[in-house]
Amino acid sequence: MTTMKQIAQRVGVSVSTVSLVLNGRDGGRVKPHIAQRVRDAAEEMGYQPNALARSLRTNRTHIVGFISVEVATTPYAGRIIQGAQDALSELGYLLITVSGDDDKAVEGGIHALKRYGVDGFLYSAMSNRVVDVPESLCSFPLVLVDATDAENRFPSIEPDEFRIGYDATTRLIEAGCEHIAYIGCLQPMIAQTGRAEGYRQALADHGMRFDERLQCDVLNNGRALRAVEELYDAQRPDGFFCFNDARAWYVYETAARRGLTVGRDVSVVGVDNHRVFAETFSPQLTTIELPHYEMGYWAANRLVAAIEDHGVDEAQWPQMTAPLPPLDATSPAKVHCTLIEKESVRGDR
Amino acid sequence: MTTMKQIAQRVGVSVSTVSLVLNGRDGGRVKPHIAQRVRDAAEEMGYQPNALARSLRTNRTHIVGFISVEVATTPYAGRIIQGAQDALSELGYLLITVSGDDDKAVEGGIHALKRYGVDGFLYSAMSNRVVDVPESLCSFPLVLVDATDAENRFPSIEPDEFRIGYDATTRLIEAGCEHIAYIGCLQPMIAQTGRAEGYRQALADHGMRFDERLQCDVLNNGRALRAVEELYDAQRPDGFFCFNDARAWYVYETAARRGLTVGRDVSVVGVDNHRVFAETFSPQLTTIELPHYEMGYWAANRLVAAIEDHGVDEAQWPQMTAPLPPLDATSPAKVHCTLIEKESVRGDR
DNA sequence: GTGAAAGCGCTAACAT
DNA sequence: ATGTTAGCGCTTTCAC
Numbered sequence: 001m002t003t004m005k006q007i008a009q010r011v012g013v014s015v016s017t018v019s020l021v022l023n024g025r026d027g028g029r030v031k032p033h034i035a036q037r038v039r040d041a042a043e044e045m046g047y048q049p050n051a052l053a054r055s056l057r058t059n060r061t062h063i064v065g066f067i068s069v070e071v072a073t074t075p076y077a078g079r080i081i082q083g084a085q086d087a088l089s090e091l092g093y094l095l096i097t098v099s100g101d102d103d104k105a106v107e108g109g110i111h112a113l114k115r116y117g118v119d120g121f122l123y124s125a126m127s128n129r130v131v132d133v134p135e136s137l138c139s140f141p142l143v144l145v146d147a148t149d150a151e152n153r154f155p156s157i158e159p160d161e162f163r164i165g166y167d168a169t170t171r172l173i174e175a176g177c178e179h180i181a182y183i184g185c186l187q188p189m190i191a192q193t194g195r196a197e198g199y200r201q202a203l204a205d206h207g208m209r210f211d212e213r214l215q216c217d218v219l220n221n222g223r224a225l226r227a228v229e230e231l232y233d234a235q236r237p238d239g240f241f242c243f244n245d246a247r248a249w250y251v252y253e254t255a256a257r258r259g260l261t262v263g264r265d266v267s268v269v270g271v272d273n274h275r276v277f278a279e280t281f282s283p284q285l286t287t288i289e290l291p292h293y294e295m296g297y298w299a300a301n302r303l304v305a306a307i308e309d310h311g312v313d314e315a316q317w318p319q320m321t322a323p324l325p326p327l328d329a330t331s332p333a334k335v336h337c338t339l340i341e342k343e344s345v346r347g348d349r
Numbered sequence: 350m351t352t353m354k355q356i357a358q359r360v361g362v363s364v365s366t367v368s369l370v371l372n373g374r375d376g377g378r379v380k381p382h383i384a385q386r387v388r389d390a391a392e393e394m395g396y397q398p399n400a401l402a403r404s405l406r407t408n409r410t411h412i413v414g415f416i417s418v419e420v421a422t423t424p425y426a427g428r429i430i431q432g433a434q435d436a437l438s439e440l441g442y443l444l445i446t447v448s449g450d451d452d453k454a455v456e457g458g459i460h461a462l463k464r465y466g467v468d469g470f471l472y473s474a475m476s477n478r479v480v481d482v483p484e485s486l487c488s489f490p491l492v493l494v495d496a497t498d499a500e501n502r503f504p505s506i507e508p509d510e511f512r513i514g515y516d517a518t519t520r521l522i523e524a525g526c527e528h529i530a531y532i533g534c535l536q537p538m539i540a541q542t543g544r545a546e547g548y549r550q551a552l553a554d555h556g557m558r559f560d561e562r563l564q565c566d567v568l569n570n571g572r573a574l575r576a577v578e579e580l581y582d583a584q585r586p587d588g589f590f591c592f593n594d595a596r597a598w599y600v601y602e603t604a605a606r607r608g609l610t611v612g613r614d615v616s617v618v619g620v621d622n623h624r625v626f627a628e629t630f631s632p633q634l635t636t637i638e639l640p641h642y643e644m645g646y647w648a649a650n651r652l653v654a655a656i657e658d659h660g661v662d663e664a665q666w667p668q669m670t671a672p673l674p675p676l677d678a679t680s681p682a683k684v685h686c687t688l689i690e691k692e693s694v695r696g697d698r
Numbered sequence: 699g700t701g702a703a704a705g706c707g708c709t710a711a712c713a714t
Numbered sequence: 715a716t717g718t719t720a721g722c723g724c725t726t727t728c729a730c
Binding site for chain 1: 397398399400401402404405410412426427430431434435438443444445446447448449454457458460461462463464465466601602605606608
């Protein structure tokens with residue numbers, strides 16, 4: 001590892017000069033040709049700044065922590081992290097991920113990150129929920145991903161659930177469906193609520209009556225399949241909007257058992273929570289991919305913006321949430337989800 | 350942030366004494382009661398060692414880098430990472446994850462990690478493959494996860510693919526199946542090769558002839574479903590061993606279209622690559638979960654063992670791979686995969 | 699324009 | 715048994 005000292009010796013200047021030049025902090029004060037010689041030497045000797053030493057001095061690590069409770073093993077966690085990672089690497093930051101089954105493990109991780117002096121945190125719930133932010137994070141720069149602060153103190157990035165429901169339903173209507181069912185999720189979540197509202201609004205906007213017998217919220221268990229089969233047999237819907245891929249599978253099974261072909265006899269639009277559709281059902285399915293990657297990406301951007309605007313000064317962070325620069329169209333707080341056409345929802349019409 | 354200096358002042362000793370006491374490096378040399386006063390003060394003042402400063406001094410960060418090319422967005426990545434994370438946190442280490450679509454992005458990440466002075470690397474391919482280890486990692490402590498070094502220079506942790514095939518097939522035989530098909534993967538991979546061999550060996554060991562018409566290796570596309578349907582119609586197998594969940598879905602669809610019920614009319618054992626089975630097919634399926642978590646866990650353990658045995662001295666690492674302590678039964682290089690019974694493969698026999 | 703010097707917080711060899 | 719000292723590699727003020 002080459003150090004500034006070695007460069008200084010080689011060129012015959014002092015370390016301070018080297019530091020100034022290499023950091024572009026000399027406002028033309030260092031003579032151009034000597035500055036050039038410093039740069040050349042650095043290049044030649046393969047100089048790499050020692051991040052540790054720099055951080056110790058500047059009190060800025062350019063590292064941010066990604067905290068997620070319980071479910072970082074969930075399939076989509078990776079995409080959020082990837083998005084955050086990409087954004088951060090563009091900005092010259094690094095990401096350290098911490099997750100654990102219980103709060104205690106996570107708390108430990110947060111502690112460790114603090115000892116390393118991370119500049120800020122991303123906090124993620126892995127499915128759009130209202131969460132309690134751990135006390136230990138509150139005095140740090142913090143942005144929530146796919147989650148909302150119960151006390152609404154921190155900026156957050158989440159998917160536009162309403163539009164998911166609205167767009168999916170509209171797509172089915174445009175495909176000619178006249179009895180559209182919604183196979184939802186029985187647990188109360190922002191995602192379920194938002195999507196269901198979007199579904200109803202889309203129906204209303206197209207002059208269709210909402211019929212509660214067409215909405216079927218299920219848990220992920222044995223009863224679910226029966227519920228969907230009963231719904232089908234009783235109501236004979238011609239289109240299904242599915243909360244996620246697990247729910248979509250019930251529709252597929254129901255259809256297959258009745259000799260129906262999805263994409264011809266019945267239309268399905270599903271939210272691809274697990275990126276499974278792409279591998280299995282996809283040929284016959286129109287999917288909506290959750291913008292996990294984008295959420296991670298924008299959250300990281302927002303966090304860094306905050307850090308660089310306000311510094312990492314612990315004490316003043318909690319109050320600064322408000323003056324955060326409002327995100328524009330290119331970096332929304334509610335991220336839009338795109339509908340992906342694998343093949344027509346109603347193949348041969 | 351309390352520093353050692355502050356503690357020293359408070360207690361009226363020098364920083365070195367504080368350092369010695371707090372690091373337990375005084376072999377009883379510091380007088381017990383003064384040592385106690387130091388510890389009390391540290392406690393009271395909420396002292397947290399500054400990891401940056403320590404690392405700068407000791408040249409050890411207690412951070413390891415997790416490198417994965419392309420597919421860290423893959424669903425199982427999270428489980429490997431979680432395993433590594435848990436092991437590392439037990440050992441007082443932190444994990445920084447780097448992944449990117451292309452080699453260039455990854456290279457950049459590796460660079461950044463080196464600047465922070467990570468102690469070593471884990472390198473993962475996200476599906477058991479033979480890989481070329483990036484040159485930039487070769488002079489560091491390194492362990493491969495779910496991958497094998499093409500030149501066989503580094504320790505690696507991978508699933509026991511042969512046993513997966515063997516156990517799955519045996520399970521089907523024990524359930525009474527007599528014509529067992531293997532729905533495999535057309536790309537050449539360690540996983541495909543190993544599982545197929547296990548399948549054949551299990552057949553042989555139970556006195557059953559391997560019939561190549563019962564092995565059907567497919568890509569994940571439209572033709573796959575047709576291939577499985579043709580296999581079924583021509584050979585009428587009564588049991589299926591499926592390479593992964595995507596392949597299993599073709600079997601489910603085939604069965605559903607023929608009015609057959611999995612678990613009664615036909616038996617299926619599948620490898621749960623994507624943790625989808627658990628959510629969708631599971632009630633009727635016997636699955637084999639890949640030990641992603643365990644692989645991450647053991648790989649991290651092995652890496653730390655190597656680091657602590659041999660230090661992070663760049664120059665000498667490449668040669669030290671051989672003398673690594675052989676892993677014992679509790680930390681195998683080939684990790685055993687367990688068969689998980691959701692319900693009998695052949696429910697009512 | 700450039701260099702000397704101080705110091706970030708910690709460790710460890712060397713004095714006392 | 716404890717303190718002194720000298721850094722680790724870098725940034726930054728202040729003198730020259």
